[in-house]
Amino acid sequence: MKKILEVKNLEVSFDTYAGEVQAVRDVSFDLYEGETLAIVGESGSGKSVTAKSLIRLNPEPPARYKAGEILLHGENILDKKEKEMQKIRGSKIGMIFQDPMTSLNPTMTVGKQIIEALMKHQKVAKSEARKVALEMLRMVQIPNPEKRFDEYPHQFSGGMRQRVMIAIALVCNPQILIADEPTTALDVTIQAQILDLMKNLQEKIKTSIILITHDLGVVAHSAQRIIVMYGGKIVESGTTDQIFYKSRHPYTWGLLNSVPRLDIHKEDGRLDSIEGTPPDLFAPPQGCPFADRCEYAMEICRKKMPPQFETGENHHSACWLNHEFAPKVENPTQIAKKLQKEEVQMREQ
Numbered sequence: 001m002k003k004i005l006e007v008k009n010l011e012v013s014f015d016t017y018a019g020e021v022q023a024v025r026d027v028s029f030d031l032y033e034g035e036t037l038a039i040v041g042e043s044g045s046g047k048s049v050t051a052k053s054l055i056r057l058n059p060e061p062p063a064r065y066k067a068g069e070i071l072l073h074g075e076n077i078l079d080k081k082e083k084e085m086q087k088i089r090g091s092k093i094g095m096i097f098q099d100p101m102t103s104l105n106p107t108m109t110v111g112k113q114i115i116e117a118l119m120k121h122q123k124v125a126k127s128e129a130r131k132v133a134l135e136m137l138r139m140v141q142i143p144n145p146e147k148r149f150d151e152y153p154h155q156f157s158g159g160m161r162q163r164v165m166i167a168i169a170l171v172c173n174p175q176i177l178i179a180d181e182p183t184t185a186l187d188v189t190i191q192a193q194i195l196d197l198m199k200n201l202q203e204k205i206k207t208s209i210i211l212i213t214h215d216l217g218v219v220a221h222s223a224q225r226i227i228v229m230y231g232g233k234i235v236e237s238g239t240t241d242q243i244f245y246k247s248r249h250p251y252t253w254g255l256l257n258s259v260p261r262l263d264i265h266k267e268d269g270r271l272d273s274i275e276g277t278p279p280d281l282f283a284p285p286q287g288c289p290f291a292d293r294c295e296y297a298m299e300i301c302r303k304k305m306p307p308q309f310e311t312g313e314n315h316h317s318a319c320w321l322n323h324e325f326a327p328k329v330e331n332p333t334q335i336a337k338k339l340q341k342e343e344v345q346m347r348e349q
């Protein structure tokens, strides 16, 4: 697959009255054509700041890009002027947010908003733009698009508004769509519909998607690869199967054990949570950012930042447990135990 975006050693800080918040620390990853890459982590992990950096949507100041590069087809986004960024936003990289009501203009019909997004980046006649906008409404499965074209955002339900946002984001055929918690404000059934819609659209128009979420359950059927962030750093990355079944990081184990599953029941019927709070990014720890919450923490964890250990093909984990001299700890998640049990049963048959 062709690489379309490269993020190299990105460092983003916010300068506040209280001091420097080191929100993103030495983050590197690639995005390939046509794939869905999920970035997962709790609030404050740096995932949204990373995503917004890709189209320079963090307000500057207080945001400051301290180091690194974001290469879109080889050109560094961080070198672009605001005017150049306005051309990139929407036409090359589209974005949808958690709450469509705050992104849509309440005083403008949805049809006009789609047309406006299209005409900002492409020279098309108004009549042609209307046709394209109607086609987009059809594509995102808004029933009766001719009628709904002239309606205002408040006349749409939450799920329908998110469909409109997707139509606006995709109307110029961007190569990359960034979806920042696109289903968090929606109920579970609508969540599934929006995720299915994004998946179908991606197959049709071959856009690459970066899906930002705090919920690993959301990405299971949508993403091919997952990056797990914690304390402004990437702590694990790999394919969806590697992260779900062969994870090698205690933070990912915690996330996995907190996802409700119909096929896995704990004896006490309770979901696990990760005790404690994320690190203070005014003064991030010199060692592993997860050390204060990690039941496996060793002496070295607090002293030295773990490197990215290669734990499989394109699977990396920044955890000292992967060092050859570290104590052997098996993946303790319910999902890994279930898999091991199934493997044993299959061998015995």
Ligand code: SF4
Binding pocket: 249, 250, 251, 288, 289, 290, 291, 292, 294, 295, 296, 297, 298, 301, 306, 318, 319, 320, 321
């Ligand atoms: Fe836990 Fe140490 Fe691994 Fe960090 S490096 S996740 S503290 S075992």
